[in-house]
Amino acid sequence: MFDLNWRTLTRAVHRLNTTPRLLRDLVFKERNSKESDTIDVETLVRGQKMAPFVSEEEGGVIVQGTSMESKSVKTPRIRLKKPLSGKQLLTERTAGQNFYAAGPKDIQDAKNQKIMLEFLDLKERVSIREEWMCAQALTGKMEIPGKKGILQKIDYRMPISNKIILGVGDRWNEENGDPKGVIQGASDMMVDAGYTPDLIIGGTDAIKYLHTKTEKNEWIPSNFLHAGNPGWKASKNYQGEFGGLDVYRYGRMIKDSAGTSFKLIDPEKLYMIDTSARFSIEFGIILDLEHEASIVGEMFSKSWLEKDPSVLWNLIESRPLPVPWEPEAIVEITVL
Secondary structure, three states, X not given: OOOOOHXXXXXXXXXOOOOOOHHHHHOXXXXXXXXXXXXXXXXXXXXXXXXXXXXOOOOOOOOOOOEEEEEEEEOOOEEEEEEEEHHHHHOOOOOOOOOOOOOHHHHHHHHHXXXXXXHHHHHHHHHHHHHHHHHHHHOOEEEEEEOOEEXXXXXXXXXXXXXXXXXXXXXXXXXXXXXXXXXXXXHHHHHHOOOOOOEEXXXXXXXXXXXXXXXXXXXXXXXXXXXXXXXXXXXXXXXXXXXXXXXXXXXXXXXXXXXXXXXXXXXXXXXXXXXXXXXXXXXXXXXXXXXXXXXXXXXXXXXXXXXXXXXXXXXXXXXXXXXEOOHHHEEEEEOO
């Protein structure tokens, strides 16, 4: 019999490997679990003034510390469940699975495989939502949608100067568009704030015109230094190195709850990022009254049988919150 203990299931689901996610893997790499359902988001603003000189007779000069703004944010809640009927579990095969043999062990093994396959589907859905949240966090704000409207609005306090919109005549699809100059200007602005960008993630149209309006000899090709690299630099997303920054094209399409397809990264935008700044996904505590469980972890899973109609329910809950702790380490540029 499949072990329906929530502890066993949660450990098993944690071990299931989901599809790699570019934003999560390259930017929001740090992952932390908290003992609360709220996170104190403390955004850091660095000073930009030079240290003053003093004479031999003078004491030290008092300077202001870094600016820290704190806000308590409730971690958004994701809770998915899926029913599996007796027919699905006992007679239907998964892709590539052999027909059941006569023995009960074969039937049980096949049923367990089906259950875990469906748990993987639930985990993939959570993973896609995490990536969506990471994309929203890069814009400096996030709105959490619910069935009856917006459940929550989160402001990461990105400086307005870090959101650049090119005007008529400067856009990259126009004759005088100057991607190299725009990127250099944004890079200088970030350096002035104490950051050094090393990554560009751009929408499909933004990257198209970045290639069109720059010379090939200004790029280090994607296959020049990174042949054999099994990571993201070996993927088709990686465009090469431009101006000392690794450039990635993000064209991933997803569907919302209504079935409408859209691109996670606006095709007309690109993001310059200093990945040495702190980015993380914080996970709030998960509470389950039935099992009197308080889970400090990324995910909670459980299954239960319903006798009439005969159904096995699978459930996953997670409370992720991507946080760009240093919002000045991101510049958003609308290039078209």
